Amino acid sequence: MLPDQLIHGKRPMKYIASTLLFALLLTACGREETTTYQVPKQPAAPAANGMGSPADNDAVIAAHAAMTAQAPVATGFTSELPEGWSEVPGSGMRKVSYTISNTSIDFYLISLSMGDVPSNVNRWRGQVGLAPATPEAIAKEVETLKVEAHDMNYIEIYNNDSGKGIIAAIVNLAPQYWYFTAKGSVEELKVHAADIKAFLKSIQFEGHNH
Amino acid sequence: MINKIVAFFLSLKLTVALLSLSMVLVFAGTLAQVDKGIWTVMDQYFRCFIAIIELPVFFPRTWDIPNLRIPFPGGFLLGTLLTINLISVHAASFRIQTTGVRRMAGIALLLLGVLVTCGVMFGWGTAPVAATESDAFWRVFLRLGRGTLAAVVFYIACLLLYRKRAGMVLLHAGILFLLVGEFVTAVRAVEATMTIQEGETVNFIDHSRQWELAFTDTSHPDYESVTVIPHRKLKDGALIQSQDLPFDIKVNRYMVNSTQPRPLQGMPEGPRSRYPQYEGYGSRLYVAEQPESSGATGARNAPAVDVELLDRETGDSLGRYILSLWFYPNFVNRSWDMPTNLKVAGKNYSTYFRYRREYLRSPSGSPYSVKLLDFVHEKYEGTQTPKDFASQIHLINEGDDVDRELRIWMNNPLRYARQTFYQSGFLPGDGGTVLQVVRNDTWMIPYLSCMIVFVGMAAQFIQSFSRYLRRDS
Numbered sequence: 001m002l003p004d005q006l007i008h009g010k011r012p013m014k015y016i017a018s019t020l021l022f023a024l025l026l027t028a029c030g031r032e033e034t035t036t037y038q039v040p041k042q043p044a045a046p047a048a049n050g051m052g053s054p055a056d057n058d059a060v061i062a063a064h065a066a067m068t069a070q071a072p073v074a075t076g077f078t079s080e081l082p083e084g085w086s087e088v089p090g091s092g093m094r095k096v097s098y099t100i101s102n103t104s105i106d107f108y109l110i111s112l113s114m115g116d117v118p119s120n121v122n123r124w125r126g127q128v129g130l131a132p133a134t135p136e137a138i139a140k141e142v143e144t145l146k147v148e149a150h151d152m153n154y155i156e157i158y159n160n161d162s163g164k165g166i167i168a169a170i171v172n173l174a175p176q177y178w179y180f181t182a183k184g185s186v187e188e189l190k191v192h193a194a195d196i197k198a199f200l201k202s203i204q205f206e207g208h209n210h
Numbered sequence: 211m212i213n214k215i216v217a218f219f220l221s222l223k224l225t226v227a228l229l230s231l232s233m234v235l236v237f238a239g240t241l242a243q244v245d246k247g248i249w250t251v252m253d254q255y256f257r258c259f260i261a262i263i264e265l266p267v268f269f270p271r272t273w274d275i276p277n278l279r280i281p282f283p284g285g286f287l288l289g290t291l292l293t294i295n296l297i298s299v300h301a302a303s304f305r306i307q308t309t310g311v312r313r314m315a316g317i318a319l320l321l322l323g324v325l326v327t328c329g330v331m332f333g334w335g336t337a338p339v340a341a342t343e344s345d346a347f348w349r350v351f352l353r354l355g356r357g358t359l360a361a362v363v364f365y366i367a368c369l370l371l372y373r374k375r376a377g378m379v380l381l382h383a384g385i386l387f388l389l390v391g392e393f394v395t396a397v398r399a400v401e402a403t404m405t406i407q408e409g410e411t412v413n414f415i416d417h418s419r420q421w422e423l424a425f426t427d428t429s430h431p432d433y434e435s436v437t438v439i440p441h442r443k444l445k446d447g448a449l450i451q452s453q454d455l456p457f458d459i460k461v462n463r464y465m466v467n468s469t470q471p472r473p474l475q476g477m478p479e480g481p482r483s484r485y486p487q488y489e490g491y492g493s494r495l496y497v498a499e500q501p502e503s504s505g506a507t508g509a510r511n512a513p514a515v516d517v518e519l520l521d522r523e524t525g526d527s528l529g530r531y532i533l534s535l536w537f538y539p540n541f542v543n544r545s546w547d548m549p550t551n552l553k554v555a556g557k558n559y560s561t562y563f564r565y566r567r568e569y570l571r572s573p574s575g576s577p578y579s580v581k582l583l584d585f586v587h588e589k590y591e592g593t594q595t596p597k598d599f600a601s602q603i604h605l606i607n608e609g610d611d612v613d614r615e616l617r618i619w620m621n622n623p624l625r626y627a628r629q630t631f632y633q634s635g636f637l638p639g640d641g642g643t644v645l646q647v648v649r650n651d652t653w654m655i656p657y658l659s660c661m662i663v664f665v666g667m668a669a670q671f672i673q674s675f676s677r678y679l680r681r682d683s
Contacts, residue, residue, distance in 0.1 A: 032440035036454040039569070086592060099592045106589075110639070126409055127641065181639070185585045 034065060061089055080202040082195040095178075105184035107196070111176050117142060117153050120179070124155075127183075129162040147171060147203050154200065156193060158186045165189040169200050219298040228292050231283055238282075241267040247502050247511055249419050250466075256285030257396055289393055292507045293421045298385050304379045306371045316370030323363040330356045331654045339605065339614055339626050353654065357661030365665050377673060381666030384659045391459040393656030399650040402568065403634065405540040406582040407642035411606075413579035414538050415629075415647045416565030423533065424567070425455060425552075426560045440566070442514050456555035457528055462486075466502045468514035468534045471495040486516065489529035490550040507651055512536050515563055519554070528554060533563035540565065543637050543644065572627040576609025580631075580645075583615065587640045599633050618645065 076095075081087065084101040097108040121142070124131040133141075138155075145152040151172045158165040163188040171178040182189060182196055189196075218224060239255035242264070248256070255261045261284035266275040283291075306313065328334070339672045364383070367377035394428035402415035422442040426434050437454045441464070450459040474482060474496045485496060503509035514534035518527055529552075537548035541564075546621075552559040568579050581604040588598040600619035605612060605626065618624045624631040628649055 032442055034439045034450065035444065036435060036437040038435050038451065040433055041431070088592065104588075106640075111417050123641075159645075183640075186217065 038186070045134055057170060077203050077205045079199055079204065082199055085195070085199070100195075103188045103192065105182050105188055105192060107180070107182040110179045110181075112179060114177060117170060121155055121157070124157050124166045124168055128157055128159040128164040128166055130157065130159050137144075145169075145197075145201060147201065151203075152200060154197065156189070158189070160186060163187075167193060167196050171203075173205075216298065219294050221295075224294070226534045228288055228295065231284075232288050232292075235261060235263075235282060235285065235288065238267055241543050243501075244271070244504060246504065250502060250561055258284035259287040259290075260284050285396075286393070289389060290569075293386065293393075296382065296389070299381050300386070301649075304372055304375055304382075307373050308371060312370055315635075316367050317619055319363060319367035319370060323360060323367055326360040327362050327658060330658060331652065334588065338610075339616070339624070340611060347621065353657045357658040358665065360658055361662040361665035364662060364671055372588060374673065375664045377413070377670030379666070379667075381663050381670065384662030384666055387655060387662060388659035391652045391659060394652045395650055397656075398652070400568075402647040402649075403540070403565075404580065404631065404645040404647050404663045405544060405637070406601075406603075406645070407544060407637060408582050408585055410642070411581040411604075413451065413577060414567045414569045417568060418565065420566035422564060422566045423459070423515060423517070423578050424562050424564055426562075427557050428556045428560055438567075441513065441515075444562050449520075451522075456557065459520055460520055461515060462518060462530070463516040465514040465516070465534075467500050467501040467511040468536065469496075469498045469500050470512075471497050471534070471536055486530055486532075488516075488532050490531050490552075491537060491548055492530075493530035497532050497536065510541075512541065513563070519552070528552075531561075533561060535563055535565075536650065538562050539566040543635070544642065545638060550553070570627070570629075572607055572610050572612075574610055576607055578605065578607035578610070580605055580628065585636060585640055585643045587636055596641055599636060599643070601633055601645065603670075644658055 023175075081098075084085040086099050086101070088097040088099060094108045094110055097106070099105075100107065118135040118138045121138045125132060141155055143154045145154050152169050153172075154167075154169045156165070156167045163185050164186060167189055169180040171180070180200060183194075235255060235433075238261075239251050240249045242255065244267070255263070261282045263280045264283045265278040265280060266273075269275045304503060308316065319569065361380070361384075364381055365376060368379045372379045400517060401418045403418060404415050406412045421650065423439040423441070423444060425437045427436075428434055435454065437452055439450055441450075444461050444464045446461060446463055448461045452463065471491065472495065474485065475492055477485070477496045481496065481498070485498075486492070487547070491497075497514060499514070501512050512535040514532060514536070516530070516532050518530045520526065521528055531550055537550065539545075539547040550561040552561060554586055570580075572578055582600040582601060583604055586598070586600045586602070589595060590597050598620060600617055602615065602617055603624075605624075607613075607616050607627075612626075616624055618631055618633050620633050623633070628651060630648045630650075630653070632646040632648070633643070634646035
C-alpha cells in the first residue's frame with residue numbers, strides 16, 4: 001500500500017534521478033590520455049646484483065628461475081655442520097638456510113650467474129651501513145679460500161656503529177656463483193665466524209648438480 | 211506513468227528480485243574466476259551496469275558447452291536499483307512527524323550529524339601523519355567510538371524528527387550509507403605498491419591495476435621528459451601519435467599476460483621461426499602471449515605490448531619491440547632492471563612498459579618522498595615462516611615541513627596524505643621493502659555505518675523491550 005502523497009508528489013522522482021546521476025557521475029570520471037611531464041634527473045637505480053645491461057640475459061633468466069622455483073632444490077654439496085647448527089630447506093631464491101642455535105644469525109645460500117666481488121661487497125657494506133670501498137681496499141679484505149678445485153672469496157664485514165655485520169663467501173662455480181651470506185649482529189657473528197669459516201671449508205661438491 | 215514507476219521502486223518484490231539476481235551474479239562471477247583474473251571478473255561482472263555472463267562458466271570446462279554470452283544486470287545496476295528501492299521505501303514509510311521548533315532542532319542536529327560524519331571520515335582533528343605507535347586493538351576501538359559519536363547525534367536528530375520510529379529510520383539510513391560507501395570505494399579507491407631498497411628514496415607509487423608505456427627522454431642534463439601512454443589506448447592496430455615524441459607508435463598486439471623471458475636460442479625451432487624480428491631484448495629473449503592468470507591461483511599477470519616505431523616524416527619502420535612488464539624492476543622485486551634503450555632523432559629514450567606511476571603529493575600539492583632506512587624481517591626460529599616484517603622509513607615533505615622517522619609493520623600501517631602505507635612484502639635477501647599503498651577516502655564508512663546500524667538497532671530493541679515490560683506490568 002502506497003501513501004497517496006508520495007505517489008502524487010515529485011519527491012520520489014527527484015530521489016531516483018539524483019541517485020542515477022550520482023552513480024553516472026562517479027563512473028564517468030577518469031578519462032586517460034597520453035601525457036608528457038618532466039621529472040628531475042633520476043639517479044641510476046641501484047639495480048640488484050648489478051644487472052641491467054643487455055648482456056645480462058642469462059643472469060636475468062637464472063635469477064628468475066631461482067626466484068620462481070617451486071620445489072626445493074637439491075643443494076648439491078655436503079659439509080660438516082658445526083655443533084648447534086641445523087639445516088633448513090630452501091625456499092624462493094634460497095637453496096638452503098641454516099639456523100645457529102641461540103643466535104639471530106640468518107645464514108643462507110643463493111645461486112646466481114654472476115660473481116663480481118667488489119660490487120657485491122659494496123652492496124653488503126651498504127646493508128650494514130658502511131660507505132662503499134675501493135676495489136683495492138676490498139681486495140685486501142677478501143680472503144681467497146680453496147674449496148676442492150673452486151675459488152671461494154670470503155669476507156667479514158662489521159659496522160660497530162650500527163652493530164650489524166655480514167660474513168659472506170662467493171664460490172666460483174662458473175657459469176654459476178654461489179653466495180653464502182650470514183647476517184646478524186657484530187657480536188654474534190664474531191663469536192661464530194670461526195664455525196662459519198670451518199663450515200665453508202668443509203664443503204664437498206656432489207658432481208655438477210649446481 | 212509516474213505512479214507506475216514509483217510503485218515499481220516501492221515494491222518489496224523488486225527488493226527480492228534484485229537480491230536474487232545479485233546472488234546469481236555473485237555465483238557466476240565466482241565460477242568465472244576459474245578462467246579469468248579477479249580484476250577482469252570484477253570489471254566484467256560487478257563494476258559495470260550490464261554484465262556479460264558466459265554460459266560455460268556454470269559447467270565443467272571439459273564439457274562442450276556453446277559459448278553463449280548472456281547480458282545480465284551488472285553489479286552497479288543492481289546496487290543502484292537497490293539503493294533507489296531503499297531510498298523510496300524510506301521516503302514513503304518514514305515521514306517527519308514533528309513541526310515547529312522541534313522540527314527545526316531535529317534538522318539542525320541532522321546537519322550537525324553530517325558534519326561530525328564528515329569530520330570522522332576525513333580525519334578532522336587527527337594528526338596529519340598518523341603514525342603507528344598505538345596498539346591495533348585500541349585503534350579500532352577508537353574508530354568505532356568516533357562512529358558511535360556520529361550515530362548518537364543522528365539518533366537524537368531522528369528522535370526529534372521521527373519520534374518512535376527513530377531507531378528504524380537510523381538503521382535503514384546506516385545500511386544505505388554502507389551501500390553508497392561501497393559504491394564510491396569501488397569506483398574511486400586506488401591500490402598501488404611502493405618498492406624501496408634499503409637506503410633508497412622513492413617519490414612515486416605503482417598503480418597495481420593500471421599500466422602504461424613510458425618513454426623517458428634522458429638527453430637533457432638537468433631533467434627527464436617522460437611521455438606516458440595509458441594501457442587503455444594500447445589497442446591492437448592503434449596508431450599513437452604524440453607531439454612530444456619524434457616517432458609514432460603502431461600497436462601490433464596488446465597482451466593481457468606474457469611469459470617470463472627465456473633465451474631465444476634455447477627455444478624449439480617451431481616457436482623460434484614464428485617469432486617476430488624484434489629489436490632490443492626481443493632479439494635475444496623469447497616473450498610470448500599467454501592466457502590471463504586465473505583468479506583462483508592468485509598469480510599476477512604480466513601484460514606486454516608488441517609495438518613498431520615509425521618515423522614521423524617518412525613512415526619508415528624504426529624497429530619492432532616487445533615491451534613486457536617482466537622488464538620492469540618493480541615487477542620482479544628488483545631482481546633485474548631491463549629498460550629498452552632507443553636513440554631516435556638524436557635523443558636517448560629509456561622505455562618501459564610499467565605500472566602506472568603516480569608521483570606522491572600531499573593534499574597541499576607539495577611533493578613528498580619516502581626513504582627506507584632499515585628493513586627488518588624476523589622469522590620463527592628454525593623456519594622460514596615470517597614472524598614480523600618492519601620498515602623503518604624517513605618521510606620527507608619539505609613543503610609541508612614534515613620530516614619524520616616512522617615504522618611500518620604488519621597490521622600497523624602509516625596514514626599520510628590520504629594514503630595508507632601497509633607492510634606488504636620484501637625484496638630478495640631482505641634488501642628492501644614492498645609497501646602496499648591504498649587511497650580510499652571512504653575507508654571510515656564501514657566503521658560509521660556499522661555503528662549507525664548498531665545504535666539504530668539498539669534503540670529499536672530497547673524501545674520494544676520497555677514497551678513489552680510496561681505491558682507486562
